[in-house]
Amino acid sequence: MHADIEDYFLNPPPGSAAMRAAEFGIDLTLTLEHLRLTPEERIRKLVSFIEEIAKLQESVRIIGPTNARVEQHH
Amino acid sequence: MPVLSNIIEAPLRLLGEYRVDCVIVGGVAAAIHGSLLLTNDLDVCYSRDPANLDRIAAALQSAHARLRHTPEGIPFILDAETLKRGLNFTFTTDIGDLDLLGEVRGVGNYKDVLSNSITVELFGHHFAVIDIARLISAKRAAGRPRDLIAIPELEAIQQAQALAKEKS
Numbered sequence: 001m002h003a004d005i006e007d008y009f010l011n012p013p014p015g016s017a018a019m020r021a022a023e024f025g026i027d028l029t030l031t032l033e034h035l036r037l038t039p040e041e042r043i044r045k046l047v048s049f050i051e052e053i054a055k056l057q058e059s060v061r062i063i064g065p066t067n068a069r070v071e072q073h074h
Numbered sequence: 075m076p077v078l079s080n081i082i083e084a085p086l087r088l089l090g091e092y093r094v095d096c097v098i099v100g101g102v103a104a105a106i107h108g109s110l111l112l113t114n115d116l117d118v119c120y121s122r123d124p125a126n127l128d129r130i131a132a133a134l135q136s137a138h139a140r141l142r143h144t145p146e147g148i149p150f151i152l153d154a155e156t157l158k159r160g161l162n163f164t165f166t167t168d169i170g171d172l173d174l175l176g177e178v179r180g181v182g183n184y185k186d187v188l189s190n191s192i193t194v195e196l197f198g199h200h201f202a203v204i205d206i207a208r209l210i211s212a213k214r215a216a217g218r219p220r221d222l223i224a225i226p227e228l229e230a231i232q233q234a235q236a237l238a239k240e241k242s
Contacts, residue, residue, distance in 0.1 A: 002237075002238055002241055002242075004237060004238075004241055005234050005237060005238050008233070008234050008237055009230070009234065012230075016230075016233060017226070017229035017230045017232065017233040018230040018233060018234070020226055020229065020230070021226035021227050021229065021230040024223075024226040024227075026226055026227045026230070028227075028230065030110055031108060031109070031110060031227055031230065031231065034108050034109070034110055035108040035231070035234070039106045039194040039195075039196060039203075040194075040195070040196050040197065042105050042106055042108065043082055043083065043086075043102065043105055043106065043196065044083075046082070046102075046105045046112065046113070047080075047081060047082050047083065049112065050081070050112065050114055
Protein backbone atom coordinates (compact mmCIF):
# COMPACT_ATOMS: atom_id res chain seq x y z
CA MET A 1 0.00 0.00 0.00
CA HIS A 2 1.18 3.50 -0.81
CA ALA A 3 2.82 5.28 2.12
CA ASP A 4 0.58 8.32 1.59
CA ILE A 5 -2.54 6.20 2.09
CA GLU A 6 -1.11 4.74 5.30
CA ASP A 7 -0.33 8.25 6.48
CA TYR A 8 -3.82 9.44 5.50
CA PHE A 9 -5.37 6.89 7.86
CA LEU A 10 -2.80 7.07 10.63
CA ASN A 11 -2.53 10.89 10.67
CA PRO A 12 -5.79 12.13 9.16
CA PRO A 13 -5.46 15.65 7.74
CA PRO A 14 -7.70 18.23 9.47
CA GLY A 15 -11.07 18.50 7.72
CA SER A 16 -10.57 15.26 5.79
CA ALA A 17 -13.10 12.45 5.56
CA ALA A 18 -10.68 10.31 7.59
CA MET A 19 -10.67 12.91 10.37
CA ARG A 20 -14.49 12.99 10.36
CA ALA A 21 -14.58 9.17 10.49
CA ALA A 22 -12.11 9.13 13.40
CA GLU A 23 -14.20 11.74 15.23
CA PHE A 24 -17.28 9.62 14.54
CA GLY A 25 -15.56 6.78 16.39
CA ILE A 26 -14.16 4.65 13.59
CA ASP A 27 -10.84 2.99 14.44
CA LEU A 28 -9.02 3.76 11.20
CA THR A 29 -6.08 1.51 12.11
CA LEU A 30 -8.50 -1.43 11.71
CA THR A 31 -9.79 -0.02 8.42
CA LEU A 32 -6.20 0.33 7.20
CA GLU A 33 -5.45 -3.27 8.20
CA HIS A 34 -8.54 -4.38 6.25
CA LEU A 35 -7.48 -2.39 3.18
CA ARG A 36 -4.17 -4.30 3.08
CA LEU A 37 -6.14 -7.48 2.27
CA THR A 38 -7.47 -8.60 -1.12
CA PRO A 39 -11.26 -8.35 -1.67
CA GLU A 40 -11.60 -12.11 -1.17
CA GLU A 41 -9.58 -11.98 2.05
CA ARG A 42 -11.83 -9.14 3.26
CA ILE A 43 -14.94 -11.28 2.78
CA ARG A 44 -13.29 -14.28 4.46
CA LYS A 45 -12.34 -12.09 7.42
CA LEU A 46 -15.90 -10.72 7.65
CA VAL A 47 -17.40 -14.22 7.61
CA SER A 48 -14.88 -15.49 10.12
CA PHE A 49 -15.80 -12.65 12.46
CA ILE A 50 -19.53 -13.36 12.07
CA GLU A 51 -18.75 -17.02 12.79
CA GLU A 52 -16.87 -16.13 15.97
CA ILE A 53 -19.72 -13.91 17.15
CA ALA A 54 -22.21 -16.73 16.50
CA LYS A 55 -20.01 -19.15 18.49
CA LEU A 56 -19.82 -16.64 21.31
CA GLN A 57 -23.59 -16.19 21.32
CA GLU A 58 -24.12 -19.96 21.35
CA SER A 59 -21.72 -20.54 24.23
CA VAL A 60 -22.69 -17.62 26.43
CA ARG A 61 -24.72 -18.39 29.55
CA ILE A 62 -26.07 -15.43 31.46
CA ILE A 63 -25.71 -16.04 35.18
CA GLY A 64 -27.54 -12.92 36.35
CA PRO A 65 -26.81 -9.40 37.56
CA THR A 66 -23.25 -9.12 38.87
CA ASN A 67 -24.41 -7.14 41.91
CA ALA A 68 -26.75 -9.97 42.91
CA ARG A 69 -23.86 -12.45 42.73
CA VAL A 70 -21.68 -10.23 44.91
CA GLU A 71 -24.48 -9.95 47.47
CA GLN A 72 -24.97 -13.72 47.39
CA HIS A 73 -21.28 -14.34 48.11
CA HIS A 74 -21.24 -12.01 51.08
CA MET B 75 -29.25 -24.38 8.08
CA PRO B 76 -26.41 -23.10 5.87
CA VAL B 77 -22.80 -23.64 6.95
CA LEU B 78 -21.96 -20.34 8.57
CA SER B 79 -18.49 -20.04 7.07
CA ASN B 80 -20.02 -20.18 3.59
CA ILE B 81 -22.93 -17.77 4.00
CA ILE B 82 -21.41 -15.25 1.62
CA GLU B 83 -19.03 -17.41 -0.39
CA ALA B 84 -21.59 -20.07 -1.35
CA PRO B 85 -24.24 -17.66 -2.71
CA LEU B 86 -21.49 -15.84 -4.64
CA ARG B 87 -20.23 -19.11 -6.12
CA LEU B 88 -23.82 -19.98 -7.09
CA LEU B 89 -24.29 -16.66 -8.91
CA GLY B 90 -20.92 -17.14 -10.60
CA GLU B 91 -21.64 -20.70 -11.67
CA TYR B 92 -24.98 -19.72 -13.21
CA ARG B 93 -23.39 -16.67 -14.86
CA VAL B 94 -25.95 -14.33 -13.34
CA ASP B 95 -25.54 -10.72 -14.45
CA CYS B 96 -25.55 -8.74 -11.23
CA VAL B 97 -23.67 -6.16 -9.22
CA ILE B 98 -22.72 -6.74 -5.59
CA VAL B 99 -24.17 -3.97 -3.42
CA GLY B 100 -24.85 -3.49 0.31
CA GLY B 101 -22.69 -4.64 3.18
CA VAL B 102 -20.64 -7.13 1.18
CA ALA B 103 -19.76 -4.38 -1.31
CA ALA B 104 -18.76 -2.20 1.64
CA ALA B 105 -16.53 -5.00 2.94
CA ILE B 106 -14.96 -5.44 -0.51
CA HIS B 107 -14.15 -1.74 -0.56
CA GLY B 108 -12.49 -2.13 2.83
CA SER B 109 -15.19 -1.27 5.36
CA LEU B 110 -15.37 -3.18 8.61
CA LEU B 111 -19.15 -2.91 8.62
CA LEU B 112 -20.70 -6.25 9.51
CA THR B 113 -23.31 -7.93 7.36
CA ASN B 114 -24.65 -11.44 7.17
CA ASP B 115 -26.37 -11.58 3.83
CA LEU B 116 -25.57 -10.88 0.23
CA ASP B 117 -27.37 -8.12 -1.69
CA VAL B 118 -27.08 -7.94 -5.45
CA CYS B 119 -28.71 -5.72 -8.03
CA TYR B 120 -29.63 -7.93 -10.98
CA SER B 121 -30.26 -7.47 -14.67
CA ARG B 122 -33.91 -7.93 -15.58
CA ASP B 123 -33.01 -9.20 -19.03
CA PRO B 124 -35.25 -12.29 -19.68
CA ALA B 125 -32.28 -14.63 -20.20
CA ASN B 126 -30.80 -13.46 -16.91
CA LEU B 127 -34.11 -14.02 -15.10
CA ASP B 128 -34.03 -17.62 -16.38
CA ARG B 129 -30.51 -18.07 -15.01
CA ILE B 130 -31.46 -16.56 -11.66
CA ALA B 131 -34.51 -18.79 -11.37
CA ALA B 132 -32.41 -21.86 -12.16
CA ALA B 133 -29.75 -20.86 -9.63
CA LEU B 134 -32.31 -20.20 -6.90
CA GLN B 135 -34.17 -23.44 -7.58
CA SER B 136 -30.93 -25.40 -7.23
CA ALA B 137 -30.45 -23.88 -3.75
CA HIS B 138 -34.11 -24.43 -2.74
CA ALA B 139 -34.70 -20.71 -2.32
CA ARG B 140 -37.83 -19.52 -0.58
CA LEU B 141 -39.01 -16.05 0.36
CA ARG B 142 -37.93 -14.74 3.75
CA HIS B 143 -40.45 -12.99 5.98
CA THR B 144 -43.27 -14.98 4.38
CA PRO B 145 -45.41 -17.40 6.39
CA GLU B 146 -45.04 -21.10 5.54
CA GLY B 147 -47.66 -22.33 3.14
CA ILE B 148 -47.91 -19.18 1.02
CA PRO B 149 -47.66 -20.45 -2.56
CA PHE B 150 -44.65 -19.14 -4.42
CA ILE B 151 -43.52 -20.34 -7.82
CA LEU B 152 -39.89 -19.61 -8.35
CA ASP B 153 -39.50 -18.97 -12.06
CA ALA B 154 -38.53 -16.19 -14.44
CA GLU B 155 -42.16 -15.06 -14.74
CA THR B 156 -42.44 -14.49 -10.99
CA LEU B 157 -39.16 -12.57 -10.98
CA LYS B 158 -40.43 -10.47 -13.88
CA ARG B 159 -43.63 -9.59 -11.98
CA GLY B 160 -41.72 -8.46 -8.88
CA LEU B 161 -38.69 -6.25 -8.37
CA ASN B 162 -36.93 -6.72 -5.03
CA PHE B 163 -36.85 -10.13 -3.37
CA THR B 164 -35.40 -11.42 -0.12
CA PHE B 165 -34.61 -15.11 -0.25
CA THR B 166 -33.34 -17.65 2.17
CA THR B 167 -31.67 -20.66 0.60
CA ASP B 168 -29.90 -23.85 1.67
CA ILE B 169 -26.60 -22.00 1.33
CA GLY B 170 -27.36 -18.59 2.84
CA ASP B 171 -29.54 -15.55 2.46
CA LEU B 172 -29.63 -13.68 -0.82
CA ASP B 173 -31.38 -10.41 -1.56
CA LEU B 174 -32.11 -9.64 -5.20
CA LEU B 175 -32.71 -5.99 -5.95
CA GLY B 176 -34.12 -4.78 -9.24
CA GLU B 177 -33.44 -1.24 -8.09
CA VAL B 178 -31.20 0.29 -5.48
CA ARG B 179 -32.70 3.32 -3.76
CA GLY B 180 -30.61 6.43 -4.37
CA VAL B 181 -28.83 4.89 -7.37
CA GLY B 182 -31.27 3.28 -9.78
CA ASN B 183 -31.60 0.06 -11.76
CA TYR B 184 -29.01 -2.52 -12.80
CA LYS B 185 -27.56 -0.35 -15.58
CA ASP B 186 -27.20 2.63 -13.24
CA VAL B 187 -25.54 0.48 -10.57
CA LEU B 188 -23.31 -1.23 -13.12
CA SER B 189 -21.95 2.03 -14.50
CA ASN B 190 -18.63 2.88 -12.87
CA SER B 191 -18.72 -0.39 -10.95
CA ILE B 192 -15.44 -2.19 -10.32
CA THR B 193 -14.74 -5.81 -11.21
CA VAL B 194 -13.19 -8.10 -8.63
CA GLU B 195 -12.25 -11.75 -8.64
CA LEU B 196 -13.88 -13.70 -5.82
CA PHE B 197 -13.82 -17.46 -5.32
CA GLY B 198 -12.83 -18.11 -8.93
CA HIS B 199 -15.42 -15.84 -10.54
CA HIS B 200 -15.48 -12.23 -11.70
CA PHE B 201 -18.08 -9.97 -10.10
CA ALA B 202 -19.08 -6.36 -10.58
CA VAL B 203 -19.15 -4.38 -7.34
CA ILE B 204 -20.91 -1.04 -6.96
CA ASP B 205 -18.42 1.83 -6.86
CA ILE B 206 -17.91 3.51 -3.53
CA ALA B 207 -19.58 6.82 -4.51
CA ARG B 208 -22.82 5.06 -5.49
CA LEU B 209 -22.59 2.82 -2.44
CA ILE B 210 -22.47 5.92 -0.24
CA SER B 211 -25.47 7.38 -2.13
CA ALA B 212 -27.37 4.14 -1.56
CA LYS B 213 -26.54 4.10 2.14
CA ARG B 214 -27.62 7.73 2.47
CA ALA B 215 -30.88 7.08 0.58
CA ALA B 216 -31.65 3.98 2.66
CA GLY B 217 -31.43 6.27 5.66
CA ARG B 218 -31.64 3.60 8.35
CA PRO B 219 -29.30 4.11 11.32
CA ARG B 220 -27.34 0.98 10.35
CA ASP B 221 -26.77 2.43 6.87
CA LEU B 222 -25.93 5.92 8.05
CA ILE B 223 -23.26 4.77 10.51
CA ALA B 224 -21.40 3.17 7.60
CA ILE B 225 -20.97 6.46 5.75
CA PRO B 226 -18.08 8.14 7.63
CA GLU B 227 -15.76 5.14 7.14
CA LEU B 228 -16.81 4.72 3.49
CA GLU B 229 -16.13 8.40 2.83
CA ALA B 230 -12.66 8.04 4.36
CA ILE B 231 -11.98 5.02 2.11
CA GLN B 232 -13.33 6.95 -0.88
CA GLN B 233 -10.95 9.83 -0.17
CA ALA B 234 -8.05 7.38 0.27
CA GLN B 235 -8.94 5.74 -3.07
CA ALA B 236 -8.92 9.19 -4.74
CA LEU B 237 -5.55 9.94 -3.13
CA ALA B 238 -4.15 6.61 -4.39
CA LYS B 239 -5.43 7.35 -7.91
CA GLU B 240 -3.86 10.79 -7.79
CA LYS B 241 -0.48 9.35 -6.76
CA SER B 242 -0.44 6.53 -9.33
